[in-house]
Amino acid sequence: QQQVKQSPQSLIVQKGGISIINCAYENTAFDYFPWYQQFPGKGPALLIAIRPDVSEKKEGRFTISFNKSAKQFSLHIMDSQPGDSATYFCAASLYYGGSQGNLIFGKGTKLSVKP
Amino acid sequence: EAGVAQSPRYKIIEKRQSVAFWCNPISGHATLYWYQQILGQGPKLLIQFQNNGVVDDSQLPKDRFSAERLKGVDSTLKIQPAKLEDSAVYLCASRPGGPDTQYFGPGTRLTVL
Numbered sequence: 001q002q003q004v005k006q007s008p009q010s011l012i013v014q015k016g017g018i019s020i021i022n023c024a025y026e027n028t029a030f031d032y033f034p035w036y037q038q039f040p041g042k043g044p045a046l047l048i049a050i051r052p053d054v055s056e057k058k059e060g061r062f063t064i065s066f067n068k069s070a071k072q073f074s075l076h077i078m079d080s081q082p083g084d085s086a087t088y089f090c091a092a093s094l095y096y097g098g099s100q101g102n103l104i105f106g107k108g109t110k111l112s113v114k115p
Numbered sequence: 116e117a118g119v120a121q122s123p124r125y126k127i128i129e130k131r132q133s134v135a136f137w138c139n140p141i142s143g144h145a146t147l148y149w150y151q152q153i154l155g156q157g158p159k160l161l162i163q164f165q166n167n168g169v170v171d172d173s174q175l176p177k178d179r180f181s182a183e184r185l186k187g188v189d190s191t192l193k194i195q196p197a198k199l200e201d202s203a204v205y206l207c208a209s210r211p212g213g214p215d216t217q218y219f220g221p222g223t224r225l226t227v228l
Contacts, residue, residue, distance in 0.1 A: 004157075006157075032215065034215070041221065042221055042222075043119070043206050043208070043219030043220050043221050043222055044158065044206075044219050045218075045219065046216045046217070049215065089157045089158075091157070102148075102160050102163060102171060103158075103160070103217065105157025105158050105159070106157050107155070107156050107157050108155070108156070108157050
């Protein structure tokens with residue numbers, strides 16, 4: 001019940017295209033869903049996050065879509081650029097006492113954006 | 116603002132040897148995490164500190180792993196003795212008291228031969 005399942009494992013997109021990465025969770029108590037971006041040799045960095053009281057959140061070219069009934073959420077990268085080539089991780093956690101609980105990460109999606 | 120610092124960046128050891136990793140979190144961050152990231156997988160939490168106290172170490176293999184956070188600032192993670200399956204990147208992250216964002220360091224890549 002603590003798993004977060006992420007797909008696809010790898011993704012190749014042409015420059016200017018839309019990249020879509022999907023995640024599914026099991027624990028209905030999760031209430032914080034961040035996406036992290038990781039470049040080779042670097043630690044993960046927070047990209048965008050959502051709570052289940054909204055169905056969509058957009059920041060620049062990055063959008064999270066959230067479907068509470070299906071227990072799924074996805075990351076959309078519009079106008080994908082070669083600089084977006086990285087590994088993306090979804091995660092989930094409980095949020096209690098005004099503070100984030102421990103993050104459960106998916107296995108990651110390696111995105112390659114071709115020029 | 117300086118980020119999370121980790122050292123060493125790379126370490127190669129023989130199995131059954133011991134190894135230690137060091138982390139200096141962002142100044143003022145109360146919460147510190149150690150994660151293990153095996154190649155091709157997402158980070159897995161090993162231990163969480165709040166100031167200098169342990170909040171969660173349920174996934175730390177305590178027979179071989181130990182961690183401490185000196186005076187609520189720097190932290191060290193030790194493995195003794197190391198096994199082949201400990202080969203991974205060990206990530207340190209820190210977070211301020213309130214906001215959600217965890218800030219990760221660059222990690223230490225451990226290879227156990």
